[in-house]
Amino acid sequence: MTSNSPIIPSTVENRGIYCGLPKFSPLITGRKAIVFGANGISGNYMLRALSQTPERWEHVAALSRRPHTASQGIGKNVEHIQVDLLQEPEEIAKILRHHELQPDVVFFFAYIQPPPADDNLWSNAEELTRSQGKLLQNCLDALQLASIRPKRFLLQTGAKYYGVHLGPVHSPAVESDPRVLIEPNFYYVQEDMLSQYCRQNGVQWNVVRPAVILGAVEGSAMNSVYALAVYAAVQKHKGEKLVWPGDAWGWEKEVTHSSAMLNSYLSEYVVLNEHAGNEAFNASDGSPFTYGRLWAQLAKWHGLEFTYPDDDSTGLHELTLQHKPPRGFGKPPTIRFNFTFFEWAQRPENQQAWKELTQKHNLIGNPFGPNELEKTFEYLDFAVLPPHAFTMNLAKGRKFGWYGFVDTIESHRQVIEELVALNMVPPL
Known part of the structure; x- marks a missing residue:
């Protein structure tokens, strides 16, 4: 065969x-x-x-x-x-x-x-x-x-x-x-x-x-769901909205x-x-998945209002990648953002909010610690902010008899619930 x-x-x-x-x-x-x-x-x-x-x-x-x-x-x-x-x-x-x-x-x-x-x-x-x-x-x-x-x-x-x-x-x-x-x-x-x-x-x-x-394990820093759950919990603790940090391209791009x-x-x-x-x-x-689709659900799970990308992108920060695109054509992409999650995590008011949440809920782990902050939140920036799509072809697996599927948004919800059970983030 x-x-x-x-x-x-x-x-x-x-x-x-x-x-x-x-x-x-x-x-x-x-x-x-x-x-x-x-x-x-x-x-x-x-x-x-x-x-x-x-x-x-x-x-x-x-x-x-x-x-x-x-x-x-x-x-x-x-x-x-x-x-x-x-x-x-x-x-x-x-x-x-x-x-x-x-x-x-x-x-x-x-x-x-x-x-x-x-x-x-x-x-x-x-x-x-x-x-x-x-x-x-x-x-x-x-x-x-x-x-x-x-x-x-x-x-x-x-x-x-x-x-x-x-x-x-x-x-x-x-x-x-x-x-x-x-x-x-x-x-x-x-x-x-x-x-x-x-x-x-x-x-x-x-x-x-x-x-x-997507998964929930104690002590794993490069975990986009954990970082998102921490971001949402801190915004809720401060009484603020779930603010979208990037532009419309990052919001709408399809990403596997x-x-x-x-x-x-x-x-x-x-x-x-x-x-x-x-x-x-x-x-x-x-x-099929976009962060724009997730954003409204993430806000709903945490009882938050949320923001859309800004209509006016003239005031956004810009970062142009240094390499020619790996696909072999076109210009290096430019990432546009109001703020990065890495920068947000360095703000004293957010670190203080997490300390208060940790004391209130007896949480384990500290994503804002000196050895964890960069790995935790820069990884989330990598996942969320770039404007270019990335998808995978699954035809080969199908030909070998593999038909496994999960709704990525449902998976985010389940992983957050597992993080709650591990006492890594506050209850929803």
Whole structure:
């Protein structure tokens, strides 16, 4: 069967807000997995997905550098193991051997954020490439030293593969799009590392590429929903409106989002699909979305009035990106805004409002802290303010039998409710 042939599951099902999920054969049982980077948003939701069917996944080793944090929906089939992927591979291998791990599947979500070179989260491209490459290479070396050879290895990369962080790209993005060589990109290094490892060891690989990821996990700073919920809570506490910071282009642009739970269901599906080996897949909600549509709902959930983009854009600040668009034509885009979320978060009155909310609701975490403020709110600026659209083509996944879908606005609401349950933001 070729990759162009349709592979259709016999039935699909809905789970809560997630629709069109595949129903697997009951004969698929007793599988074992390792999840690297289990404490981040993606790794944590992968654990949740695998916890839902312990008869299918009898043992899941959740590996992370930090101790296990509070979470929802983690099953008894999950074993938490503390591992630092910056250790020497032999030290990692010792831990893997000690726990006698022999997985059928390895899921890799590990990530570290080095300090940026300037005011852009991903400006230090060379250091990002070096650090993320080391994480994966240490993992692959440790697997070989521990004599572990999974049947499938899944690596999550992301939309930066297409260069969306550098400006307008060909949209909708297709998995076969050429690489963008404006600057180093650690996703390319990681995919090449994985391909070489799999060729040498007789392992099949998968890559999934989500866009802006929606999820609720304690201690994860680059989280657009968390930052939006904090912004709305502070505006409500001050008795002010939910003010739109950008222009009409940012309000109306269509932009793909990728809910962490749906990404995890997709990841499970492709590693269990015998026809999907050695393939990359876009991971998306499949739901058309604009921030303008979300803005009114976000205000409603918090009991706020909201503002639209200003009719007069002459007084807006302007920032023109430095690179030629990754799509290969046109001028670099200009971002126009009244204020950035990063600048808003530095205002003393907003930091004081959060302190008062923290005391009132006994909240955990501080998105305004010196180590978190930039990562939290600059990431939100990256998601909300640029004027150019970004969407993903999901045709390839459909051809392989994947029909998962979630309404992105409903997903925002559910994630905020999860953040409330984690005591990270005030109740709605």
